[in-house]
Amino acid sequence: MNQHTTTDSTPTEVDVLVVGAGFSGLRALQHLREKGYTVHVIEAGDDVGGTWYWNTYPGARVDIESLEYSYAFDDDLQQEWVWPERYAAQSDVLRYLRHVADRFDLRRDITFGERVTSCVFDEGDGTWLITTDTGAQWRSRFFIPAVGFLSTPYIPEIEGLADFDGPVIHSAQWPREGIDLTGKRVAIIGTGSSGVQLIPKIAEQAESLTVLQRSPMWVVPLQNTPMPLEYQTRIKSVYPELRRRELDESFAGNFLVDWEMRPSETRSALEVTPEEREAEYEFRWEAGGLSLYTSFADLIFNQEANDTLRDFLERKVRGMIKDPATADQLIPKDHPPLTKRLCCETGYYDAFNRDNVHLVNTKADPIATVTPTGVRLASGVTVDADVLVLATGFDAATGSLTRLNITGTGGRTLAEHWAAGARTHLGLMSDAFPNMFFLSGPLSPGGFFSPPLQSDYQVQVAGRIMDMVGEQGARSIEPKGESIDGWMAQVDAIYNMTLAPKASSWWSGENIPGKPKQFLYFLGGFAMYRDLCEQELAEGLQDYVVSDGAVPAGATS
Numbered sequence: 001m002n003q004h005t006t007t008d009s010t011p012t013e014v015d016v017l018v019v020g021a022g023f024s025g026l027r028a029l030q031h032l033r034e035k036g037y038t039v040h041v042i043e044a045g046d047d048v049g050g051t052w053y054w055n056t057y058p059g060a061r062v063d064i065e066s067l068e069y070s071y072a073f074d075d076d077l078q079q080e081w082v083w084p085e086r087y088a089a090q091s092d093v094l095r096y097l098r099h100v101a102d103r104f105d106l107r108r109d110i111t112f113g114e115r116v117t118s119c120v121f122d123e124g125d126g127t128w129l130i131t132t133d134t135g136a137q138w139r140s141r142f143f144i145p146a147v148g149f150l151s152t153p154y155i156p157e158i159e160g161l162a163d164f165d166g167p168v169i170h171s172a173q174w175p176r177e178g179i180d181l182t183g184k185r186v187a188i189i190g191t192g193s194s195g196v197q198l199i200p201k202i203a204e205q206a207e208s209l210t211v212l213q214r215s216p217m218w219v220v221p222l223q224n225t226p227m228p229l230e231y232q233t234r235i236k237s238v239y240p241e242l243r244r245r246e247l248d249e250s251f252a253g254n255f256l257v258d259w260e261m262r263p264s265e266t267r268s269a270l271e272v273t274p275e276e277r278e279a280e281y282e283f284r285w286e287a288g289g290l291s292l293y294t295s296f297a298d299l300i301f302n303q304e305a306n307d308t309l310r311d312f313l314e315r316k317v318r319g320m321i322k323d324p325a326t327a328d329q330l331i332p333k334d335h336p337p338l339t340k341r342l343c344c345e346t347g348y349y350d351a352f353n354r355d356n357v358h359l360v361n362t363k364a365d366p367i368a369t370v371t372p373t374g375v376r377l378a379s380g381v382t383v384d385a386d387v388l389v390l391a392t393g394f395d396a397a398t399g400s401l402t403r404l405n406i407t408g409t410g411g412r413t414l415a416e417h418w419a420a421g422a423r424t425h426l427g428l429m430s431d432a433f434p435n436m437f438f439l440s441g442p443l444s445p446g447g448f449f450s451p452p453l454q455s456d457y458q459v460q461v462a463g464r465i466m467d468m469v470g471e472q473g474a475r476s477i478e479p480k481g482e483s484i485d486g487w488m489a490q491v492d493a494i495y496n497m498t499l500a501p502k503a504s505s506w507w508s509g510e511n512i513p514g515k516p517k518q519f520l521y522f523l524g525g526f527a528m529y530r531d532l533c534e535q536e537l538a539e540g541l542q543d544y545v546v547s548d549g550a551v552p553a554g555a556t557s
């Protein structure tokens with residue numbers, strides 16, 4: 001039993017209760033404890049890691065270089081850690097987070113293997129009462145549900161799914177001990193980032209793999225390699241500068257390609273000659289990962305510019321797939337490139353050149369039902385399978401928060417309060433839920449910006465707000481309703497300036513039937529976001545209601 005767990009009816013008191021021991025929860029614990037707050041973390045898994053603990057499916061790895069997709073807050077940590085590959089596999093990210101937990105002695109303030117069942121704000125004394133599935137209770141001044149934005153797996157309601165005779169495995173619930181697919185006939189539903197990583201791995205092992213694809217994605221090569229030692233050494237020698245520029249100049253928190261190889265283009269794709277354009281795309285295709293995002297300044301704003309990238313990518317796909325009909329099916333027709341998150345591949349296109357991989361277009365011939373022995377399509381065609389894999393994604397951004405059974409002021413739950421869509425100010429706090437902070441939450445840049453860096457900054461902002469509340473002797477803080485309305489309008493306005501409305505995905509909640517359509521992330525970039533947060537803090541949190549006392553202007557450092 002964890003040393004903090006209570007067995008009687010008296011809740012254990014801490015300043016800050018955090019749910020989740022992934023990148024953001026661990027940083028919250030480390031930072032706020034260092035500031036002098038008592039902090040405790042409750043984690044449902046048996047270890048740290050969050051996303052990187054749960055997603056053990058074959059092929060899972062990062063798509064931002066690990067030298068960047070890692071903590072920046074401690075230079076000794078980033079200098080001493082050695083990444084074996086440019087893009088770390090899940091097991092290496094998990095190993096890194098375990099190291100962080102040990103290095104900063106975080107485990108002593110984490111309870112593992114307990115699930116939070118309710119979180120209730122007490123309007124009487126301005127505290128949160130958190131209860132877990134063991135009956136343990138915690139009372140805290142501040143509450144941080146650091147539950148991640150891609151952590152509630154989405155399992156579609158497909159008729160007959162429960163009657164399938166073999167294993168049905170969601171990508172995010174892969175058996176930790178693995179599963180031997182040798183000699184098995186596997187069918188997979190879902191071709192987003194998870195499916196794109198899984199498909200080549202399954203194809204290598206299974207007797208046959210049928211890919212049931214409803215919508216193709218734009219997929220680009222990751223170009224992963226073992227970590228060149230000289231490269232890692234050189235980057236480490238300039239880490240502080242790199243980290244600063246990730247925040248100041250990059251859109252996603254990845255700056256290495258632009259810095260090391262070629263600065264991002266500030267010109268329009270239509271301003272350059274066709275040869276220059278082709279060379280730019282070719283360079284970034286070879287550079288790998290998400291670097292195509294920064295090919296030209298207007299790809300996400302201007303359809304004609306975007307069409308030039310579409311043309312390039314189409315030619316690439318056709319060049320890699322032997323069967324022209326299969327290539328045609330793998331090219332998205334329903335959304336422009338970059339309006340959904342690019343998927344990064346290692347062996348994905350090659351998989352479709354194998355004899356044991358079959359592509360089925362379920363937009364043309366939808367799945368009618370799962371049967372005990374496979375999948376039947378609307379046309380009556382059947383796909384026989386021993387194992388069914390669901391790479392069907394997540395109830396992103398809001399799903400894990402609204403399922404946490406959080407009750408704010410007036411007895412209203414977060415699920416009720418957000419029934420028409422998430423309401424946050426700066427993606428950081430919601431009205432009617434005082435003293436509660438989100439990390440990489442809805443309406444923050446979180447869906448686009450590297451989570452280790454984004455949550456690092458937000459943890460510090462939350463800490464500064466906590467300080468201000470404490471210095472005032474105030475009881476609680478929450479954003480004003482009108483400041484939330486203003487922020488939501490700003491998020492929408494930027495979204496509507498882009499081509500993003502032409503796509504539907506988890507970014508807009510449209511992957512979940514019945515979920516309100518709402519663009520869930522701030523597209524203005526991290527630098528603009530940080531400037532807005534700093535302005536708020538300098539102006540004394542005028543967009544917030546502080547009960548029992550007002551916070552003076554400029555009270556933060």
Ligand code: N01
Nearest residue numbers: 061062063156190191192193194195214215341391392393
């Ligand atoms: O989920 P997704 P994901 N019938 O929602 C299909 C991050 N990530 O887990 O598009 C048939 O993108 C659905 O089809 P459609 C990354 O941010 C990163 O793959 O709705 N099909 C789609 O093909 C990513 O964006 C990495 O028509 C159904 C798929 O399931 C995010 O996680 C790796 C269906 C879901 O795709 C989510 O990616 C993995 C139905 N009823 C994840 N329901 C890295 O590389 C759903 N689908 C770091």
